Amino acid sequence: MAVTIRDVALEAGVSTSTVSKVLNHWDSISPETCARVQEAIRKLHYTPNARAVSFARGSTKNILFLSSLQKEEAYHNPHMFDILCGARRELADHGYTLMLEAVPEKRLPGEYLKDLISSRIADGILIHGSCNIPGMAKILLEGKTPHIYIGHPGLGSRICWIDINNGLAGEFAAQHMLECHYERVAFIGENAEDHISRQRLNGFLGGMYEYGYRIPDNYIRHTDASREDAYRQTRELLGLKEPPRAIVCENNLLALGAVKALREADIRIPEEVAFLIFDSYPYSGLIEPVPTIIDIDVYELGVQAAVMLLRKLENPELLVQSYATLPLLRQGHSTCKMQ
Amino acid sequence: MAVTIRDVALEAGVSTSTVSKVLNHWDSISPETCARVQEAIRKLHYTPNARAVSFARGSTKNILFLSSLQKEEAYHNPHMFDILCGARRELADHGYTLMLEAVPEKRLPGEYLKDLISSRIADGILIHGSCNIPGMAKILLEGKTPHIYIGHPGLGSRICWIDINNGLAGEFAAQHMLECHYERVAFIGENAEDHISRQRLNGFLGGMYEYGYRIPDNYIRHTDASREDAYRQTRELLGLKEPPRAIVCENNLLALGAVKALREADIRIPEEVAFLIFDSYPYSGLIEPVPTIIDIDVYELGVQAAVMLLRKLENPELLVQSYATLPLLRQGHSTCKMQ
DNA sequence: ATATTTTAGGAAAACATTTTCACAAAAAGG
């Protein structure tokens, strides 16, 4: 039915090997022959059959993006889609297509994953942190398919990962607070088990400590990750004998609750209590005054993950363990201007 | 290197055809042979090579999801990711994998799309409304690959699409308003060119009209899709000689602006001005009192799109032009209770 | 002018499966 390389060869009066060589830009083809083949391709509207190419070359030019992809995923992982878009873009620029896969609940997920890998449906794998099953790292390593975790899996030394530098983001927060000459700074985070939250908190505490400031325990607030709880915790902070001069909010949703509490108490921002948050998406645009944000370019994180994976495809031994994209401080009106 | 069907055949003492038949659940294999083959497969950890299967069968079991996938896509198309997840899930349940593809800006997008289709990289295509290039419908139809638009492309009669019933959603809004005995109802929408906004507005106006109510022109407000403009427009509405008794907001971002204006004017919701919005994600949770929402299950839209595409794969002649998932009214505290 | 190297292009194998067809053996029918 469809026009094949054979038809092109016939039309151009050459062999199929020659056509293939033209298609793949080999250098041992004379300009005239090349032109003749090109012409035949154009005339017959030939496009290589991707299935046959995959088969013959032994590579699909597909990359698997492995993650949790539940209903309302965007609620729970607002950054994932942007990471995905960044990775897809970079891969597409290098001739790769991104495939979406989630580990299903039903079957034995380990077996599913093993089969997925050994079916060689993809040349490489990106694993989003939202997706983890028991023994996953081992299965992936045994599968021999180059792969990179997006988000630090916190495991062995042979595992490749790329992540946001949350610790550094925390340090940036501390640094900015100190540059504004705030010493009594509170921190409102997600629950204590959350990986990202803990890294940011540690970075923040470390940064403050480095300059000789120690944050008292009652200034460190863990929440249930809801706006309401951030509101409550902020009220408690304001009710302390010595309320904080500034508040760092670990994400932009918590910030909404905190701002509400400050508003209700008629506290001026930043004159009475200054305010700094992490992450811009999706809620930071709703906050007034314009918040100072320590932001992460998550699209770029996706891009970098793809770049690294592409390198690993060329050199499977490559060990990738790095922080992509620096946290970026965006000065808003909710902290003092820096000198 | 990898274990092939030949190894399995050898191990089980049968031919490769027999192994293939076992793998594909043909019925002409005796139970004993079948068991022997299964055992060999298990023993050798054999997994079919997906590339070879694709090649031999002439189908990849891949579905292309075609859309705009820019940086910060989630800002501009908050529903897309959920649609994507729904479609992926349904396809995965039927053995298909979803591939992500965006039409690039650089090259001639038409040519790119043609090549993409004729390379037969996928068995079917889902096209998200966010992605449209000149002549796309024609290229897709000529490409012969079964495809379905998610979102009404508003074109010819041979085009398959599945969409949200925005008109009906608008009618629901009108109906609810009338059930609450509000007759003076204003509508705040996105800009007049926006497809979804216009459909919802038309449905709303039509619904009101059906019961004999005609919305005056100055109750119909188009915005630049920003929260700020919704705020301004709402203030203007409140400043009218005869301000509306209720406001319908075409999406949840606009609602934030409108609520702000009502708050500032110390207007009680719903006692003085009632309030209804479309769409819950991502901002509706931030509004107090709990808004009455006309919501759409966009994940389900994705699922339905996949269901239809799967049907179309079996029967390529199938014409799909339908509205998936009914709009759902969720009564909040921002309109009166219904009788 | 001859020997050597380089170049351009073709023949054929390889890739791992599915699928068609043929053919025994077994079962059923007369």
Place this chain on the structure above:
DNA sequence: CCTTTTTGTGAAAATGTTTTCCTAAAATAT
């Protein structure tokens, strides 16, 4: 007991490229 049908299995073709050799001709060196 012989013919016909059914059943289970295997041989071989087909899928559309890439890639490895191989060879003839052309170019270069001697």
